Amino acid sequence: MTRPTVRRCLLSLALAAALAGPAQAQNYEPFTVADIRVEGLQRISAGTVFTYLPVEKGDTLDRSRSSEAIRALFKTGFFSDVRFERQGEILVVTVTERPAINTITLTGNKDIETEDLLNGLKGIGLTQGETFNPLNLDRVTQELIRQYNNRGKYNVSITPTVTNLDRNRVDITIAIAEGKAARIRDINLVGNTTYVEDDIRRSWESNTSNWLSWYKRDDQYSREKLSGDLEKLTNYYLDRGYVDFNVESTQVAISPDKRDIFVTANIAEGEVYTISSVKVSGDTVLPQEDVEKLVLVKEGDTFSRGMIELTSDTIIATLGNIGYAFAQVNPVPEIDREKRTVGLNFFVDPGPRVQVRRISFKGNTSTADEVMRREMRQFEGAWFSQAAVDRSKIRLQRLGYFDTVEIETPEVAGQPDQVDVVVNVKERNSGQFTFGLGYQQSYGLITSVQLSQSNFLGTGNRFNLAVQNNSYSKQFSFGMTDPYWTDNGVSLGFNISYTDFDYSDRDANLAQFDNAVSSGEILLGIPLTETDSISMSLGIDRNQITTDDFNTPPLLIDYLVDALGDRARFPQYHVDNDRDEDTPIEDDDGTPGTDPLTLGPYRKWNVNAWRLQAGWQRDSRNDFLMPTRGLYHRIGAEIVLPGSDLEYYRVNYNFEHYWLIRPWLGLKSAAELGYGDAYGVTKDQTCRVYDDFGAIVPGQSTDCGLPFFRNYYVGGPNSVRGFESNSIGPFYRYSDDFRQPIGGSFKTVGTFELYFPTLFDSRGTRLSAFFDYGNVYRSVDSWEAKTLRLSAGMSLQWQSPMGPISISYAIPLQYERHDQIERLQFTFGGTF
Template structure:
C-alpha cells in the first residue's frame, strides 16, 4: 500500500481552511467544531435608510482604504438600508482581513469602523519528530498560515485537528497539539505550535476468526500491519493505521480469491485500544466459503488482432481453480499487447458468471481496444539539471509515432539506468490531448540525484588506511550527460593524479568517445602484495558502439610506461629474476582492449532484475617491452524472488599469458654475474657455444633466467571486500619468499576465479540509499591453468551493509570463512605452509567536506 506524504495530506486536508468563516458549514459528525467570526456585524442606531454622500473607513493600520472600497458593495449616491448594510458587512468579512466590523452614520456619511486581524510575526514549531518541520511549514504556508500573512484563528484550529489526525495515523494516540498566540505591538502576533508526540501504540495481537483452511501466519504474512516483534523498532509494522488495516484486509480478500474462494467475505472488524492508549488489538471475522472452478473461458469484443493470437495470451483454462490473480495477469498481457500497436487506452473487462450450485465460474474476457493513438509530444519534468536532449536520446518511443507500451517501458528503464535519477523515481504518465481522441502526450517525471561533486575527502579502510583526495567528478557534466573527472589521491601506498572524459553520444548513433590520462606511484608492499614499487604513466582513448538495445562493443588504445623497483632480499626471487631476464626496470607498452558487454539491468544504482555480462581481451601490441594478453569474463544476474528478496548471482574468471618467444638471459660465474649473451637471445645449447662449458672464458653458466608467462605486475589478485570477503585484501593465491627470507608474500597469479551468491533485502531498510544482504563468496587465484584445483577454492558467508551516506559511501561486511587453509608446521615448529590471512570484519568509509 502506498502512503501519501504527510505534507501532501496536510495540504489537501487543510485546503478549505482559507474559506471565509461565514460560509463554513458545520458537520455534526465532525471531530471538531468550526469557530465562528470574532464578532457579529454591529449597526449603530440611526443608521436607517438614507442616501450616502460619502464613505469613511476608520481603524485601518496595514490595509489601505482602497482595498476596502474594492470589496465594499456601496458607493456614494447609493440609497441604503439595513439589508444593504448587512450585505456590505458580509462582503468585508469574506476578505478575511478583519476581526470586527461596525457600520454607522454621521449625517449622510457612512462610517465603517474595522479592527484588522493581526499579522503573523513569527511561526514556531517545536517537538515534532515524525513529521518534518519543512513539510509542516510548507503545508501551513499553502493555507496562508506563515510569517507575514494575516492571522486566522480558524485555520490554526483546523491545523491542530489535522495534526492530531496525522499523528493518530502513525499510532500516536497520546499526542497533544498546543497552539499559543502571543500578541505583540503594531497588531502582530507570534504563533507557537508545540507538539508532544508521545509514544506510539503498538499492535500486541492480531486475531483472525473463521479461517479453517489456512493458518493465520500465512494469511497475514504480506500484511503491513503486524504484531510487535524485534524488528518493529525499525520497520514500524506494529503501529496501527486505519489506512494500513484497510489495505491489509484487501490483501486478505485477494488471498482467498486467488485460491478459488469466490464467496469469501469479511464479516466484521474490531480495533480496541488499552486504557493507557499504548496497546492495540485487532480482530477480523470471516467466512471462507467453497472453492470454485472455471467452467468456460471466452474472449469477446473487438480483439483487433486475430482472435487466436489473443487467446494464446489467456492463462486461465477450463477446469482450473478460479484465480483473480491469473485473470489480472491475462488482462494485463492483452492490454500490453494492444498497447504495443497504438491502443494506449485498451481495456479488458473480465465478466464472471457464477454458478453457485455447481461451484463454477464462467469467464468472458471483453476486449475494448478504444481508439488507436499517436504520441503528439514527449514531456520531461523534474530534470532541473539534465537537459531534455540527454533524456530524449534515451527514448524508444518517438513523437509522431504510434503509441507503444513496450517502447515507453524501455524508455523508462533506459532513463533509470543513466544513474542521474533516484532509484525508482522515473515515472511515466500518458495524458490524452484535449479535443482529440487519437493523440496522447507521454510525460516522464524524474527526481534527480547527485551525479557529481567537488570533493576534498578523507577516507579510511583497513587496507589503505587514511586516504586524502581532491576530486572534481561529474557524471552529468553541466547536464550534458558527459562524464568528467579530475582527481588527486594520496594514501600510504598510492599517489595518483588522473583525468578522464567520456562523451556517451559522440555521434547521434550512440558512439561514445573517451580519454584517460593518469600518473601514479604505487607501493605494493603496503597493498598486501609482493614488496616492490612502481611508477606508472598512461594515456588511453576509448571508443564504444551500441549494436543492439542492450549490447555494446568497445575498443581501447593507449600507451603506457611502467617503471618497477624491486630488490633482491626483499622482493620475491621470481620478480627480481623476471626483471633481470628482461634487462630493464622500465616497461613500455602499446596497449589495446576489445570488449563486448550486455546490460539488461533495470537500474544503475540498485538493480532488482536483469543481467550484466562483459567479455574483454586486453593485449600489448608487438614492439612493447613485454608481449602478453589478458582475457576476462564477468557475469552478474539479479533474480527477483519476491518484493522482499532479490538474489544476485555473480561470477568472474580471468586468465593471462605471454605470446611470442620467451626472453632468456644467462649469467656466467667468472664474470661476476654479468649477463651473456644480450637480452632477447634464445637459450643456446651449451654444445654450440665456444668452449667446453658454454662460457667464452671457459667457466660454467651460473644461472639461466627466463621471462615467460603473464608479467608479475599484471597478475590477478583475490580476497577482500570486492572479491572474497572474510580474507584480507589480495592475500589469496600463490605466495613466494624473498632470498634468505621465510616470509611468504602474495604474488597473484595468471588465473582468477571468484563468484558470489548474494541475497538482498530491500524491505529491511526502506531507503534508496542503503541495502542489507546475506552472501556466500568463493574463489581463489592460481599460478596458471595447470595449477587449478577445485579443492583450493576458498569460501566465506556473512552479512553486509552498503550505504550511500551523505558523508560518502560506507560498506561494512562481516564474513565467516567456510573453507580456509591453516598454517602448517613441522615437528620442530618450523613453518612449512603459511595459512590464509583472515579478516572477518571489513569496512571502507569515504567522506567529503
C-alpha cells in the same frame, strides 16, 4: 480556563458582536445615508471596508439592511467586532480588527516534516502576515490529531499558544507531543477454516511485533495499511476460487492507555468456483487466435482473479505496444452459483490507435536534449509503444546523469488519437573537480587532483583528468570517450596513463618490486542489441620493472631472468677497503685497475607490449548508481600480441544478478573468474619451480606462465572482506612472521549480499549483509573448494558529496592460521 473553553468563549463573543449591530439599529429609525465614516482601522484600508460593505451613499438604511451589512463585514474574517451608529445622516461603522500573524512556530513534530505542516497551515489561511482567526487554529488542531491518529499515534497532544504583541500582532506556537505509536498486539481472523492464518497474512503490511518491526514498523497501526491488508485478504481468497468470499465485519479495539491495538476480522469463505468457459470478444485488432493465446486461464481451472487481471493486463500491454495506448479489456463473468462455475468473456475495446505528437524534456538544465533524445526508444510521429517508453526510461536511468527519471504520456487536447511524451528528470552532479584527500585502509592516505565529467558540457562525452598519490603508487591519467561517435551508438575514445608502483610498502600486501607503467590505448564500443555490446581496445604498454635482490622474492627475479635474460645490477661502486683518505677508493691496493667493482642489489627490466583487449557484455540492470533488478555479464580477453617482450593472455568473466525479494529487501549475487597464462615464445621458455612456501624445488623446471606483474590478487574491501587487502593466496615466506603475497594466475571470487533499499531516504545510501568467498591460485590445478576463504558481515555504502564511502565489518568463517585478518574495513573517496 482550558483551551477549548477559551475557544468557545471567543466564538460566543464573536456571535454576540455580530448581533450587536442589529440590536443597536433598533435605536434609530430608517434614514437615508448621506455619508459613511469608518473608525477603528489600523492595517486594513477604508477602501477594503467599502468594497465589502453593501451600503452606499444615498441608500436607505433600516434594521434589515443594517443586520445584512454587519454580517457581510463579519464574513470577511478581518474583524472581531463590527458596530453601526448614526450621527445625524452619517453612518458610522466602528470595527475592531483581528490581529495579524507575526510568526508561526512548530515544536516536537518528528513524524511530519515542518515544511509540510506549514504548507498545510497556509492552505487554510494560517500563515505569517495573514489575519488571525481563532477558528482556523481549532481546525488545525483537529486536523493534526486526525493525521497522527492515522499514523497510529493516539496519545498525541496538540497545544496551540497565542501570544499577543504590540501593533495588534500575535505569535502562534503549536507544541506537538507525538507520543509513541500504538502497537498491534493481536490480529484475529474469525471464519477461516481452509487456510492457516499465518499463510493468509504473509504479505500483509500490518503485523504483530516481531524481530524486524524496528525496521519495517509493521506493528504500528495505520488505518490505511489495514484497509490495504483487508483488500489483500479478499484477493487471497478470490485468487483461490472463493468467488463468494466476504469480509463481514472488522473491529479495531484500543487499550485504555491507547498503546495497544487489537484487530478482529470476521470472514465468510464460501465455496470454490471453477471456470466453465472462456472466450474473447470485441475488436481484438490482432487476429483473434493470437489474442486468445494471451489468455492465461482455461476451462476447468480454479477461478483466480489474479490470473484474470494478469490476462487483461497482458492483452492491454500487447495492444499498447502497437499504438493502442488507451485499450481496455473488461472480463465479464457469468456466475452459476448452483454449479459453482464462472464463465468468462474478455471484451476488448482497443480505443483509437495513438501516435506520439511530441517528445519533450524537463529538468535537464545541463544535459542537452540531443543526449537524452538518442536514448529514447519511442519516437515522435510513430505509433505509441508502452514497451518503448519503459525501455527509454531504463536507458536514461543507466546514463548516471539523473537522480530521478519520470515519463508522462498526456493526451493532446482535442486529439484523441495523439499523446505527448514528457520526460521529467532531476539532474545529479555528473562532473567533479576535486582537490583533496581520501583514505583507503590498505593504501593509506590518498592525495588527488581529479577533474572528471561523465557528461562533459552536457554532450554526454566522458572526460577525465586525474593525478593521484598514495603510499605505494603515483598515478596520472587522461582520457575521453564519445559514446555516440556514430549515430547508431558506436563509441570511440582514448586513454593515456602513467603509474609508478612502489611495492616496497609491506602494508599493501603486494610482492615487493617497483613497476613504472606507461600506457596508451584506443577504445571502441559497438552495441549489438538493447542490452548487448562488444568492446575492443588496442594499446601499447611499457613496464619498467626494478627488482631488489634483498627484498624481491627470488622466484619473481628468476622468472624475469629465465624469460628475458639477466640484467646488470646497479649501482656499481668501489668499496673503501683500507679506509685511507689519501688512497683513491678505486685503487686501494696501489695497483691501478685491480680493485673490483661491487654491484648493487637492483636490476631493471623494460617490458614492452602491444596489448589487444576484446569483450562482450550484457547489461540489463535498471540503474547506474544503485541497481535493484537486472543482470550483468561480461566476458573479457586480453592478449599481448606476438612480438612483444613477453607473450601472455588473460581471460575474465564477471557476473552480477540483482532482484527484489520484497520492496524493502533485495539480493545481489556476484562472481568473478580470472585466468591467465603465457603462450608462444614466453611459454617455450623454461622457468624454475618453487613450492607453496616460495622455496625452489631442485632439479625441476616448467613452462614460464603468466608474468607475475599481471597476477591476480584477492582480499580486502573490494573482494573478500574481513581479510587484509591482497593477502589471500600464494605467498613467499621470508620468515615465520613475514610472508609476502605474490598473487596467482587463477582467481575465483564471489558474494551474496542482502541489501535494504528503503532503509535510508537517500538514494545513494545502502545497508547490506553479505557473505563473501574467494581465493587466488598458482594454476587451475591448484583449486580446491576447501581452500576458499569465507566471510560474513555488514556493510554500509554511501555516495557522499565528497565521494563514495564504504564501511564494512566482517567475520572470517573459513581461514588458515597464517591469514591476515582485518574485520573492520573502510574506503573513503574514489580510486583510479
